[in-house]
Amino acid sequence: MNEIQQTPVVELAETPVTELVETSGHTSGAEWLARYSTSLMGVFGTPQRVLVRGAGCLVWDADGKEYLDLLGGIAVNALGHANPFVTSVISSQLATLGHVSNFFTSPTQIALAEKLLALAHAPAGSKVFFANSGTEAVEAAFKLARRNSTGPSGSPRTKIIALEGAFHGRTMGALALTAKEAYRAPFEPLPGGVVHIPFGDVAALEAAIDETVAAVFLEPIQGEAGVRPLPAGYLKAAREATTNAGALLILDEVQTGIGRTGKWFASEDAGIVPDAITLAKGLGGGFPIGALVTFGEQTSSLLGAGQHGSTFGGNPVATAAALATLHAIESQRVLENVAKVGEYLRAGLADVHGVTEVRGEGLLIGFDLDADVAPAVVTAGLDAGFIVNSPGPRTIRLAPPLVLTTEQAGTFLAALPALLQTAKDAQ
Known part of the structure; x- marks a missing residue:
């Protein structure tokens, strides 16, 4: 041969x-x-x-x-173009180990998960799932919501709440959460059960949440709608209403996370603990990576072995890029x-x-x-x-x-x- x-x-x-x-x-x-x-x-x-x-x-x-x-x-x-430190770390990791599939893990994947949990002040039992983009992180969160499927009286949880003006991505689950009709119409029917309620209206939010709601998806600041921050107190009201109804509160921080607002997360001063946060964009400093962070053991156990996955998610190079980005943001x-x-x-x-x-x-x-x-x-x-x-x-x-x-x-x-x-x- x-x-x-x-x-x-x-x-x-x-x-x-x-x-x-x-x-x-x-x-x-x-x-x-x-x-x-x-x-x-x-x-x-x-x-x-x-x-x-x-x-x-x-x-x-x-x-x-x-x-x-x-x-x-x-x-x-996040750190601009061709950042020397991030470039060096990516090159070093790629020259050492580039991809291993999800049958294995790597030190950079574990270290990044630990770092994100620490930055989010996540309680014991919290976990991380790595994806390749923001919309993939939202897809994972959408499936997480579907697993929260039974209300306290045994009734099915069939609804997911999102806001008018929301943008959560363009894959089918994320698109169902996205409000803009021009994005949605060519691909209907979309995954069902999503209800869009008026932006920033606490009364409408509280009226919409009952034991048939599996989850509420919120962006602390709606980027694609023209950079619209949620009113003061809205996230706290959402946390109270979802807790009372047994629904999940999922915050989409794909655009607002990783220092974009001057804080690690735009929601961190709201005085709440969400059930999950989605991250991407600035996390890899230009290298594609997304993450779903789940808070607490109960939420983190909703997705079991074989119920979700990603071939490239959390690969050594992407997680090394994210570690480098987080380190530079902190140290500089x-x-x-x-x-x-x-x-x-x-x-x-x-x-x-x-x-x-x-x-x-x-x-x-x-x-x-x-x-x-x-x-x-x-x-x-x-x-x-x-x-x-x-x-x-x-x-x-x-x-x-x-x-x-x-x-x-x-x-x-x-x-x-x-x-x-x-x-x-x-x-």
Whole structure:
């Protein structure tokens, strides 16, 4: 039998990724986008730019233009782009052990689970399930809710409560929890039993929760709806109502967790212990990973052996990336920076003519405009070298790396009045 020809390890180690990409010389952004349109599904529409390199809070496109990234991959790149420490840890782990399947475990998986439980101040008996994304973490939580299936009188628990404006993901269970009709309609019928109630209305919440409810899913701050924080006291009311009815309280902190609001979790000052929290986005510092954290032995035992799983979830590289991210946030006092720069940005935005409302915590910020020009502001921002997002016609969302400096934030504040005027002139 012929032996397989292998490239020497030294040569592989010295091969940059650019050599694996067919370019035929310099390829412009327009040329890349033409290739994109013929090779990738159009589920995202046409990409705004082709990005090729990043460092900290800056990225560069295929034509060499520099941008200040104020979106962070939608709250993902917690430490910015190409963080040297995270890159080093990922490379070291991948060179040691990359994947082992869920028939085995690894020290990084165990250590990360222990770290998350400690950060969440989870009581004895709490557990962690690792996935690859936020929507997968929510799918696990959805199945957890289905296991809470019998009420105190023996009646079936058939309902799950979510809020109007909620976004929990695009896989089928998560999509059933998501409120936006445009996302839902093409894929109905969705998994049944989900009821959406008015956002922030405590009376409506209390009226909806009875012994037929298996779980309530809440985002402490609704990101996709324009960065809308729940009213003060809402989470406490939800905890009381779900406890009385025997329903689970599941908090979706996929976008708000891991320091995004200046705290490890946006819900940690609410004075409650949830039954579960879903995490992802910033957890891996740019590397895909999600997690479901369950609180207490009773909730943690709802999913038994064989009732859920993931081939790649919690693999050594993803969990090493998350450990590195958490360590850097702690050791570099990143949470303090989030609070300081977030306060600076919100105060500056409130003083800009044409901005009517500013919402959010830390570096998850939404601000409303006095005209339906938010998409045009995104375009004007790109032309001026800023990456922002418009979740609505009058709303801009900022979710930059947690290491954004006040000086960098100041450049956006200084440019914003001109961007607003450019957007209005284009209408």
